[in-house]
Amino acid sequence: MSAANSNASNNVGNNVGNSATRRPRTWPALVLIVLTVVAAIAAIWRVDTAPRTDDAYAYADTIGVSPEVSGKIVKLAVHDNQAVKQGDLLFEIDPRPYQYALLRAKASLAQLDAQIPLTQRSVDAQTFGATAARSAVTRAQAAANQASDTLARMEPLLGKGYVSADDLERARTAQRSALAELAAAEAQARQAQAAVSSVDALVAQRSVLQAEISSAQLNLEYATVRAPFDGRVVELRTSVGQYVSAQKPVFTLIDTRHWYVIANFRENELGQIHPGTRATVYLMSDTGLRFSGTVDSIGYGVDPQDGSGTANGLPSIQRSINWVHVAQRFPVKILVDRPDPRLFRIGTSAVAVLRVHEHAAVAASGAQS
Incomplete structure (x- = not known):
C-alpha cells in the first residue's frame, strides 16, 4: 500500500514537473510574434517617412550636335566618349565655299560703292537739264503771253486804220509761233524731268549686299562647331572627310552639368512627394557611395497601357502582374547635388530614398516663421 502511494505520488510529481517544463516553451513564440509586429510597424513607418524604390536610373539631358551649314569635315577634334568643356572645338567643316561667298559679297559691295557716286553725277546732270528745261518753258510762256497781248491790242486798231492787215497777220503768226x-x-x-533718275535703288541694293555679307560671315562662323556646354561626346560614328548636312546630327552630346535620377514611385506614395523634397540616391555600379539630391519635378502622365492606345510622348512604365490591380508608377525627377562624373552614366540603375520628413519639417518651420 505504501509502495502504491509512493508510485502515485511519484507520477503526480513527474506530471507536475513535465507541465512546469513545457510552459516556458510558449515564450519564444510570443517573442517572435511581438518582434514580427514591431518589424512590420517599423517597415510601414519607414515606407511612410522614407519612400524607397529601386526602379530608378541615372539621366542627363542630351542634344544632337548638328551643323548649321553643309560641307565636308576637314577637322575632327574629339573622339567617342570624350569629355569636353564649353567652347571646345568639336569639328570643322571645309570653310572655303563660305570664304568665297564672303569675298564675293564684299567685292559686290565695293563695286556698288564705286558705282553710286558715278550714278549720282549723272543724276545731278539730269537734274540740271530738267531745271534748264523748266526755265525754257518759263521763257516760252512769257513770249507767248507777249504775242497774245500784242495781237489783242492790234485787232481793234485794224478797223480804225491804225494798223494794216499785214501787220495784224504778222502778229497772229508771231502768236502761233510763240x-x-x-x-x-x-x-x-x-522729257528732261522723266530722265531724272536717283540712287535710291542702288542704296537699297547696298543694304541687300550688306545683309549678304553678314549672312556669309555667319555661315563662315558656323563652319566651326564648338561645344555649347560642358558635356561628353557619345555615338560618334564618323571621321574626317565625311560630308555632313545642315540640321542633321553628327553625334550626341550629354549635358554633364546636371545629372538626375529618374525614380518611378507608386501612385499611392505621390501625396507626400513634392518638388524640393530631399533624397538620397546611390548607383548599382557602386552601392557604397551615397549622393544627396532634391526632387525637381513629378511626372503628370504615363502611358496607361490599358489596351485603348498609347499616349504619345508619355513615358511608358511596365506593369509586371496582369491578373491583379497594380499601382501605377510615376517618374519622379531628382536633381543630384554633387554627382561623380566617373560613375554617372545615362541609364545606370539606381536606388532612390526620399526623405519626406525633412521636407515636412522645413515646411513647418517656414509656416511658423
Missing part, C-alpha cells in the same frame, strides 16, 4: 515754242518747251521739260 505758242508752238511753248508747247515744245513743255514737252522737253517733261
Whole structure:
C-alpha cells in the first residue's frame, strides 16, 4: 500500500514537473510574434517617412550636335566618349565655299560703292537739264503771253486804220509761233524731268549686299562647331572627310552639368512627394557611395497601357502582374547635388530614398516663421 502511494505520488510529481517544463516553451513564440509586429510597424513607418524604390536610373539631358551649314569635315577634334568643356572645338567643316561667298559679297559691295557716286553725277546732270528745261518753258510762256497781248491790242486798231492787215497777220503768226515754242518747251521739260533718275535703288541694293555679307560671315562662323556646354561626346560614328548636312546630327552630346535620377514611385506614395523634397540616391555600379539630391519635378502622365492606345510622348512604365490591380508608377525627377562624373552614366540603375520628413519639417518651420 505504501509502495502504491509512493508510485502515485511519484507520477503526480513527474506530471507536475513535465507541465512546469513545457510552459516556458510558449515564450519564444510570443517573442517572435511581438518582434514580427514591431518589424512590420517599423517597415510601414519607414515606407511612410522614407519612400524607397529601386526602379530608378541615372539621366542627363542630351542634344544632337548638328551643323548649321553643309560641307565636308576637314577637322575632327574629339573622339567617342570624350569629355569636353564649353567652347571646345568639336569639328570643322571645309570653310572655303563660305570664304568665297564672303569675298564675293564684299567685292559686290565695293563695286556698288564705286558705282553710286558715278550714278549720282549723272543724276545731278539730269537734274540740271530738267531745271534748264523748266526755265525754257518759263521763257516760252512769257513770249507767248507777249504775242497774245500784242495781237489783242492790234485787232481793234485794224478797223480804225491804225494798223494794216499785214501787220495784224504778222502778229497772229508771231502768236502761233510763240505758242508752238511753248508747247515744245513743255514737252522737253517733261522729257528732261522723266530722265531724272536717283540712287535710291542702288542704296537699297547696298543694304541687300550688306545683309549678304553678314549672312556669309555667319555661315563662315558656323563652319566651326564648338561645344555649347560642358558635356561628353557619345555615338560618334564618323571621321574626317565625311560630308555632313545642315540640321542633321553628327553625334550626341550629354549635358554633364546636371545629372538626375529618374525614380518611378507608386501612385499611392505621390501625396507626400513634392518638388524640393530631399533624397538620397546611390548607383548599382557602386552601392557604397551615397549622393544627396532634391526632387525637381513629378511626372503628370504615363502611358496607361490599358489596351485603348498609347499616349504619345508619355513615358511608358511596365506593369509586371496582369491578373491583379497594380499601382501605377510615376517618374519622379531628382536633381543630384554633387554627382561623380566617373560613375554617372545615362541609364545606370539606381536606388532612390526620399526623405519626406525633412521636407515636412522645413515646411513647418517656414509656416511658423
